[in-house]
Amino acid sequence: MIQFSSFQEFIEMGGYAFNVWSVYALFTVFLVANLLLPMRRRKQLLRELKRRRIAAEQMQKNTEESARLERAASSLGEST
């Protein structure tokens, strides 16, 4: 049995509109926040880890490149 005869009555909650709706609003905020915050953190974390990975690869490439250049320079020096 629905306890309310009109939508207006449902919103008024028998004079307890503030109490009931504020609790349900807090509950909604709580549910949404505790699902969204970990999900956002996950996205940030994945982005951060990816960035680090790319940076590490780049660094490795750079060191390889400079080692190659050095080798080239030293062989050039020997030949002259």
Added chain:
Amino acid sequence: MVETAAQTSTAQAFLATLKRDLLIAYKRKNDMVNPFMFFLIVATLFPIGISPEPERLSEIAAGVLWISALLASLLAMDNLYRADYEDGSLEQLLLSPHPLYFMVLAKNIAHWLVSGLPVVLVSPLIAYMLSLPEGSFGVLFLTLLLGTPVLSLLGSIGVALTVGLGSRGLILAMITLPMCVPVLIAGTLAVEQTQNGASLMGFLAIEAAMLLAALTLAPLASAAALRISVN
């Protein structure tokens, strides 16, 4: 402690630790006087902040004394392991072959003798200044005597957990003050209820039970916490 482990029994090591801590406290008089003075000052702030009227003061006197004792014990807590941690003697204590439980217990007892007992001894004077009803002096004194060691023992766990931290004051307060609530409740209720004619023995039994539980369990937790923090 210079004795070698082979020659000392646990009881001797216990007494040596106790004596050493008392001697250090005696040499550094500030550590002894400061908690005591802090207690007096906090207790003085309440009449100034709330009301100088004897009727209102007599209602809150027991609570004021208990809260001041609690804060004083918290303030003194930092001395418990800090200096030993910094000069390395705490590490030696952990390496000693004796059960750490007894060493921690000795340190806690020494600490209570230095910072808790003076507060208990001076409490009747403050109670008089706060116009506590005549009949409650004994109750308050006894509950403080049984309750303040529990505060030291509980606080010791918090200090042991935070001894290695740089900024530990607030964290220490946040983890130990809520834990001390049962002691506070038992102490103030005892004063209030005996004024209304309740029997003192029940409250003393509860306080004694808390003290015994804290004596057996709290040093174990402190010892474990010290092993975690000093590494």
Added chain:
Amino acid sequence: MWTWFHRLGSPKWFYEISGRWLPWLTAAMLLFLAVGVVWALLFVPQDYQQGLTNRIMYVHVPVASISLAFFPMMAVAGTVSLVWKMKLADMVVKVAAPLGAWFTALALASGSIWGIDTWGTWWVWDGRLTSLLLQFFLLIGMISLRSALEDGDAAAKACALFSIVGSINVVVIKYSVDWWNTLHQPATNFTADPSQPNGPEIWVPLLLMVIAVYLFFIISVILSTRNEILYRERRAQWVEELVSQS
């Protein structure tokens, strides 16, 4: 049995299995939540004393009951992490503390809003509210202890120990606060106790909400634990593969 135990301790295994569970758990939670909320708001008959404020019960009771379970749960996880050095258990101790603070805060807020009419004020020093408030302080202390002890291993052990000490203490606090309060004022004003529901039309929606909130609790622990796993295992092969795929 032990192989199962060790597998459970493996973060990688947990990450994979929880990833498969999450959609089902979420679907089940949404179902229970939707039915429970609609039933509670629309169909539950008025309470003869409290009128329609009894709708608050359907949020407050599930949330409060879980908040009381946090310290025991952390103590169990803390013991496992201390005794078996299980990484996963420490992660649960870590993520449970902030979540517990959320749950406790909501239980406090909904309790005090419910109390406006029953008690006439926002806040009374009722035994239950007071012990929840103290538990909230302990949880905040635990979070700040964790963040102050940066070192992973020491933080894990210290927080595990504190969760055990804290859970013993929460029980003592609960009893002593009840004792304090009942001696101060007889419990006449606090008959709001909803643990004696009168009929199925009252308690079935409550049961649905309790299940929904428990599922929500499990889901949020899993979500935060997965993040923690990703962070702590960031140098492991499988995380690197996962990251490059994302």
